[in-house]
Amino acid sequence: MQLCVIPGDGIGHEVIPVAVSALRRLLPGLQTHAADAGWECFQRSGSSVPEATLESLRASGAGLFGAVSSPARKVAGYRSAILTLRQQLGLNCNLRPVRSWPVISPRSGIDMLILRENSEGLYVGREHMESEGIAIAERQISRVACEQFAARIVEVAEQRSAHRVTLAHKANVLLLTCGLFRDTCRQVLAAHGWEAQVDERLVDVAALQLVESPESFDVLATTNLFGDILSDLACYWSGGLGMAPSLNWGQSIALAEPVHGSAPDIVGTGRANPIAALLSAALLLRYHWQQPELAARLDAAVEGFLVEAGAVDFADRTTEIIADGVISRL
Amino acid sequence: MQLCVIPGDGIGHEVIPVAVSALRRLLPGLQTHAADAGWECFQRSGSSVPEATLESLRASGAGLFGAVSSPARKVAGYRSAILTLRQQLGLNCNLRPVRSWPVISPRSGIDMLILRENSEGLYVGREHMESEGIAIAERQISRVACEQFAARIVEVAEQRSAHRVTLAHKANVLLLTCGLFRDTCRQVLAAHGWEAQVDERLVDVAALQLVESPESFDVLATTNLFGDILSDLACYWSGGLGMAPSLNWGQSIALAEPVHGSAPDIVGTGRANPIAALLSAALLLRYHWQQPELAARLDAAVEGFLVEAGAVDFADRTTEIIADGVISRL
Ligand SMILES: CC(C)[C@H](C(=O)O)[C@@H](O)C(=O)O
């Protein structure tokens, strides 16, 4: 098994080694390859994702990505490393599970999987000035991308024996783009026998329901920017961004990535929470390497640690205490 | 004082008369003019917003709108009545207050005002098929609209003595469109002495914070579709859509509108909650007619009713009980 390791910027360098240690414990033969990407990388090398990083990821087939900082304003030649990686490697589906955890989560009984289309929508980078003072961004939705995405919905829904797939869109306003997304997903799901389990929500209604009745969601699938917003708010139920893993999932390459950012304010304090990185590694095990038992072991180690740690005050040794607590349970 | 009354579809016919009664009590000389709009209107007349309705609104300068149903699929010639009204009448700012109410709200101490740009973004209706299977929607952000919108931010921030204005955007991905929104709002706010109170959030982060720490927001201003999503989720803190008022606010015309829909499932049961309509009428008083004392009386009547009603089970006489309870307090 090969793994390309890209800590990126900031606390990426603190949480990713923890996840790598956990994976080594579970997969003794794992070979890792370090690679560079991000804002610091851009400042050093002029590229936020060097060609060597793309090659290493393609060769490994799997990657673990930390976090990247972004410049506050547009910088010539710079493009977000994670967006470049998603696009260049065709990582067209972003998996973001949200579940209740002991101790940390505000409520028990929540277990959903948000699937975010990861290649198009408002992320296609097609922006221009139409005239002085009028900016246009194009939101692209294509049948091909929706079909690939919907195939992933089917795949995860089958693995979870999902009782419901909810499509979130805004087709009452965006008749063509959201209509194409909705109709294509419905067709693919119906072709795989999931017709009866599919329903839909307007994205605004979905946002409210994610707060009001999060337990009513099972698999929630939506377009790129809606998925960005909905998955961030939903991770409240897991215990916040420090508990939110994701998997950028392509046809032959997958890149695991904690949802949190590079958190420059806590770099070096020892307080970075590595759980999102650990859970991201578990997604790689479950969905990409198809090792559900190993993934379950890692999830269970996190759960066991949380139950035991209970009211412990992590403070300035958070990263270390969590790392030891979880890895010793594997 | 003139008011154009447009119940629209469904429970619009049940809640709007309650709000009109409250306004009559507060403004004895109020003259009302009934007008038609919505999906039923379209089916009857071929237009979701007849020209006579636009004329009546222009003549009155103020309107109270109920709710409209939408067809599930695209219907030739049909366009959402509320979108048409917002656009045709230049109602370029949508005010959506979110606050804690006694009894009903999940938490006390929340008091924010969400301002949604109401005229452009992804709502400009510029969608087309670029080729077979590829749909494009254009998101338009213009300096002129942002300037008008930002002037409204200044106006409400001054009325509230706001301690903070937060701009929500996605300028890390949408550099030009969100960048133009952010920069223009900042310029206008700075020109009015609000520079030090302005901060910004990425829209995904804002969504999470609206759940995690809603009390940290005061005035939250954002573009059209982000405002649609964020205001819906935030109204959880008021007690849900049944408690969510809004004001579509133009230069010389304002149209108050409860955020909820036409709720066809409860039409005729007597269970429609008129509070969102009542609070929308209060917004008309406060911001358009500049009658803050009358607005405060209406808000206080709602609050007084909630406190007294406490654990009362409204069930099938909800509309009537709330109407009597609130209006008798005016
Ligand atoms: C950093 C940013 C470009 C990214 C996104 O918008 O996708 C992030 O918010 C995420 O959710 O992974």
Ligand SMILES: CC(C)[C@H](C(=O)O)[C@@H](O)C(=O)O
């Ligand atoms: C009905 C719909 C077109 C509308 C919108 O998207 O603006 C509604 O959700 C709202 O918030 O007023």
